Each structure stands twice: as C-alpha cells, then as structure tokens.
Amino acid sequence: MLFEQVLFFVAAAGAIAGALGVVMIQNPFYSVLALVGHLVALALLFLLLRAEFLAAAQLVVYAGAVMVLYVFVVAYIGGADEPLSPEGGAIARLGPLFALALLLELTIAVGGSELAALESAPGTAAPGFGSPAQIGALLLSKFLIPFEAASFLLLVAAVGAVVLARRRRGLEEAGAEGATQVAREVREPAEPATVAGASGEAR
Amino acid sequence: MSPVWFVALSAVIFCIGVGGVLMRRNPLVVLLCLELMLNGGNLALISFARMHGTGDGQIFALIVMVVAACEVVVGLGLIVAMYRRRLAIDVDSMSELRG
Structure with a gap:
C-alpha cells in the first residue's frame, strides 16, 4: 500500500512536470520530448489503476508512433523558438487566469463529490481486469460499433x-483554383454534379 | 489509493493543457497541449473504470486514443501544408482557414 502511494506521487510529479514542460519550454522539439516523459509517467499511473493493456498501448502507440510523427514534423518545419509571452492578444494574457479558474472549479467539483469517501478502490476487480483478453472481448462484443467507427x-x-500534405505541382495556383472551385460549388448548389466531378479530376 | 487523487491529477493535467492551448502560438505546441487535455480525460476515465470494476471506461479511453491519433495526423498534415505554402507557422495569423 505504501509502495503504491509512493509510486503514485512519483508518477504524478513526473506527469505534472512533463505537462508543465510542454507548455513552458520554448523550443518545440524539447516540448515533444517533455510530452514523451509525461506519457511514460501516465502509463505508470495506468498500471497503478490496473489498466495493463492501456499502459502498453500508451507506450507503444502514443510515446512510440505518435511522438515519432511529431518529431519528424518538428524536424521538417524547423522548430523556431517563439517568445513565450506575446505582447498583444487578450486571449494569451487571460489564458493562465482562465486555466486557473477552471482548475479551481474542477477542484471544488471533485472535492464536493463523494469520491473522497471511497478510501481505496474496491476489491471488485476481477482477476483478468484490464488484460488484453478482457479488452478484446469487450471490443468485439459490447463495443463492436464504436470499434468499427474508430x-x-x-x-x-x-x-x-x-x-x-501531398506535394502538388504548382501548389499556389492549384490551391487558389481549388478554393475558388469549392467556393463556386458552395455558392451554386444547382450546378450539375458532373462538373464538380470533372473539376475534382482535373485537380 | 482513493480515486479522488487520480481525478484531481487529471484535472490538473487538463488545466495545464487548457492554459497551453490559450497561451502558445505555435500550432505544433497547441496540438501537444491538446494531447495533454485528452490524456487528462483518459486518466479520469481509467480511474472511474477502476472504481467501478468494469472495463467499459478503458474501452472509452482506447477510443479517445484513436481519436487523438486521428487529430494528430490531420493537424500535422495541416501544419505541413501551411509550411509548404510558406505561411507563417503562427495560430494568430491563421485566423481564416479557407483552403
């Protein structure tokens, strides 16, 4: 029990530090790396909640594949440093205040709920809780339609x-043409569908 | 551990993500902060699943992961398209996205 609590606080500190790093670090490349650390800490928390399959999926899919995609794009467009505190923009200035207000509201909501009365998670978890077998069985029986939709x-x-993101020849011209075509089609819905199909093929 | 700890942590992560989305101007970092928000939601879902002892919340979290992956793919595609057109990589200057 004590070990579990220590692990929770270590992982929670890691997750919050990673999240703050994503927001505070100016170089987008290091932001991505901070998010990877955050995701690993979250996977640890998932393990504490006995969601073994989700922890593995978080590590493999999120921290692996999705973050590699991010790193590729950052390397491609070049991560330019940006000033963290912009001069203008009421949204940017009021953003932290709004986030703090939201946090206060959520804290009140969570504190006012009866969640705290549940001192420990009930021991109702079945032996195979959170295992790939259970997740797979649920996905293919009860949640088949969400699975297919996903x-x-x-x-x-x-x-x-x-x-x-495909590379087109004469990008600007084609893009401008496409935009005007789309606008025309939106404005004139009575236009025959064959013209729209032909213009789509011409692009 | 009481689930209230996990839910409070997910609220903190979500709010950090909200602050990042509002403060940062690089669309890449805005996408990263959206990931933070989705992860906060995921943590709450999984802790509720643990509380109830059923796997339904974990399926929800899995679907949220799929949606997050789709959002990343489309968002990064948009950013690459912006870069190819030599537009400024700045959300403040992208006030109208009309193709």
Whole structure:
C-alpha cells in the first residue's frame, strides 16, 4: 500500500512536470520530448489503476508512433523558438487566469463529490481486469460499433492526411483554383454534379 | 489509493493543457497541449473504470486514443501544408482557414 502511494506521487510529479514542460519550454522539439516523459509517467499511473493493456498501448502507440510523427514534423518545419509571452492578444494574457479558474472549479467539483469517501478502490476487480483478453472481448462484443467507427475514423484520417500534405505541382495556383472551385460549388448548389466531378479530376 | 487523487491529477493535467492551448502560438505546441487535455480525460476515465470494476471506461479511453491519433495526423498534415505554402507557422495569423 505504501509502495503504491509512493509510486503514485512519483508518477504524478513526473506527469505534472512533463505537462508543465510542454507548455513552458520554448523550443518545440524539447516540448515533444517533455510530452514523451509525461506519457511514460501516465502509463505508470495506468498500471497503478490496473489498466495493463492501456499502459502498453500508451507506450507503444502514443510515446512510440505518435511522438515519432511529431518529431519528424518538428524536424521538417524547423522548430523556431517563439517568445513565450506575446505582447498583444487578450486571449494569451487571460489564458493562465482562465486555466486557473477552471482548475479551481474542477477542484471544488471533485472535492464536493463523494469520491473522497471511497478510501481505496474496491476489491471488485476481477482477476483478468484490464488484460488484453478482457479488452478484446469487450471490443468485439459490447463495443463492436464504436470499434468499427474508430477503424473507419482512422481510415478517414489517413486519407485526409494524404490529401492535405501531398506535394502538388504548382501548389499556389492549384490551391487558389481549388478554393475558388469549392467556393463556386458552395455558392451554386444547382450546378450539375458532373462538373464538380470533372473539376475534382482535373485537380 | 482513493480515486479522488487520480481525478484531481487529471484535472490538473487538463488545466495545464487548457492554459497551453490559450497561451502558445505555435500550432505544433497547441496540438501537444491538446494531447495533454485528452490524456487528462483518459486518466479520469481509467480511474472511474477502476472504481467501478468494469472495463467499459478503458474501452472509452482506447477510443479517445484513436481519436487523438486521428487529430494528430490531420493537424500535422495541416501544419505541413501551411509550411509548404510558406505561411507563417503562427495560430494568430491563421485566423481564416479557407483552403
């Protein structure tokens, strides 16, 4: 029990430090690295909550694949340092205040709930709780439709990323043409669909 | 450990993410802060799943991870497209995204 508490506070400190690092560090590359540390600490917390499969997925998918994507893009566009405190912009100045107000409100909400009465997590967790077998069984029985929707969403995102980031010849002209075409199609919905298809092919 | 600790930690992480989204101007870092917010939500979901002793909350967290991956892919695609068009990588100057 004591070991569990020590582990919780170590992981929580790591997670908060990583999160603050993401926000405070000016170089985006180091922000990404801070987020990796944050994700590893969160995976430790997931393990404490007996979500073993999710901890592994967090490490492999998030800290592995997604962060590698981030690092590639930062290296591609060049992480330019930016001044942390911008001169203008009411949103940027009021942002920390808003975040603090939200934190206060959430703290009041959590403190006012009956959660604190649950001193320890109930021992109702089945032996296979959080295991890949249980997650897989749930995904393929009770949550089949969200599972399929997630796979479809991933497909849509992959196609969208290819469309957004592909290298086109004469990018500016094509982009301007495409924008005007889209605007025309939006304004004139009575236009025959074949024209829209032809223009889409021409792009 | 009482689940209130985990929920309070998730609230802190979420609020740090909110502050980052509002303060930072580099869209890459804004995306990173969105990840922070999603992770805070994930932590709350998983702690509630532990509290109830069922795996439903963990499935929710898994779906949130999928949505986060999709958001990252599309957001990074947008940033790369902005870079290719030699636009400033700054959310304040991108006040109108019309393709």
